[in-house]
Amino acid sequence: MAYVANAASSLPEGAAVRYVIDARGSSFIVQASSTGLLSAFGHDPRIAIRDFQGDVEFSPGSATLDDARLMLRVRADSLEVTDDISEKDRDEIERRMYAEVLDTERFPDIVYDCLRVTGSGSMDRYWVALNGEVTLRGVTRTLPITARLNLNGNSLRASGEFAMKQSDFGIPPVTAAGGTIRLKDELKCMFDVVARKQE
DSSP states (O other): OOHHHHHTTTSOTTOOEEEEEEEEEEEEEEEOOEESTTGGGSOOOEEEEOOEEEEEEEOTTOSSSTTOEEEEEEEGGGEEEOSSOOHHHHHHHHHHIIIIIIOTTTOOEEEEEEEEEEEEEETTEEEEEEEEEEEETTEEEEEEEEEEEEEETTEEEEEEEEEEEGGGGTOOOOEEGGGTEEEOSEEEEEEEEEEEEEO
């Protein structure tokens, strides 16, 4: 597999290559959906993750991606509702998200740690499979993610989407309007992440 050699062909074989995530040049969105008797009149929150950091490391010259790793850390209280709604509704949704869903005071960070990466492709375009673990509200679960990866000089860009269930992390169902509106357990997450090579 040519992935590592193409990524850093100018470096000595075996030298570590590190890319640091550029949150300002990236986007990370969580889409929730409502259900229930009055769900047609409810709200499907679209939430942007504003503050996250992390890096990717691997060694050039490797025949596989077995030595690659990824770490991503999200500040839980940086999630913001992006929908065009009233300030009152936005404040209420975010208050409940921080207190009831994420419990940000007790668990300020959400962490994804991946030590197993595989990929296929050629030149500067690849499909990669991440087999990592996410820790949310103090609960750790395996979360496989697939992504499209493009390499461009000193930067890389990974994009894709994945789903996760709130109940897997002990998050109680979120309801409104006396239970006639509730959020579905499954969340859809979409990402377009840019990282820069560190010299």
